[in-house]
Amino acid sequence: MSSLRVLISEAQIQARIAEMGAQIAKESSGGPLYLVGILKGACIFLSDLARAIPSPSVRLEFIGISSYGKGKSTSGEVKLTKDLDTMVEGCDVIVVEDIVDSGVTLSYLVQIFRQRNPKSLRIATLLDKPERRMRPVHVDYVGFKIPDEFVVGYGLDFAEDYRNLKDVCVLQE
Numbered sequence: 001m002s003s004l005r006v007l008i009s010e011a012q013i014q015a016r017i018a019e020m021g022a023q024i025a026k027e028s029s030g031g032p033l034y035l036v037g038i039l040k041g042a043c044i045f046l047s048d049l050a051r052a053i054p055s056p057s058v059r060l061e062f063i064g065i066s067s068y069g070k071g072k073s074t075s076g077e078v079k080l081t082k083d084l085d086t087m088v089e090g091c092d093v094i095v096v097e098d099i100v101d102s103g104v105t106l107s108y109l110v111q112i113f114r115q116r117n118p119k120s121l122r123i124a125t126l127l128d129k130p131e132r133r134m135r136p137v138h139v140d141y142v143g144f145k146i147p148d149e150f151v152v153g154y155g156l157d158f159a160e161d162y163r164n165l166k167d168v169c170v171l172q173e
């Protein structure tokens with residue numbers, strides 16, 4: 001039997017996202033700001049973060065990435081399953097992740113985005129597990145640093161389940 005323990009509550013998540021949105025707005029130029037959500041896990045964080053940025057020119061884009069396998073850790077291989085719909089050359093871009101774990105996904109994505117010549121490229125993640133890092137990545141906005149425990153909820157899954165939980169929870173088996 002598996003059980004769930006709340007690690008970060010819905011209220012804590014929403015309070016932190018309000019702070020992150022305000023900080024992003026303060027540090028943005030005022031032109032179009034592309035928030036690029038990494039499917040699928042980031043979609044819930046992206047929708048709350050977008051609404052926390054007080055600007056009319058926040059634009060939403062999605063990119064699909066899959067790290068092979070359905071297990072609890074990365075296989076080290078990443079593939080692009082869906083590309084952007086829009087050219088972001090000359091624009092401010094924030095890549096939005098639910099979690100940075102090994103850093104494999106983000107380091108791959110940063111390479112891809114640099115080739116698109118954005119005006120600026122920043123990274124925002126709700127969760128950061130620095131202990132697990134295999135590739136160095138610079139993250140501009142971190143919601144919460146968390147210990148090396150397997151977490152689900154608020155977009156994060158285990159074998160596609162639990163994404164719709166409002167809290168971030170530790171999955172214990």
Ligand code: PRP
Binds near residue numbers: 039065102157
């Ligand atoms: C998860 C998560 C990040 C990535 C982080 O995605 O959403 O994109 O892993 O791990 P890393 O830092 O070790 O690369 P996953 O491939 O599980 O797909 P999902 O978003 O559809 O759940």
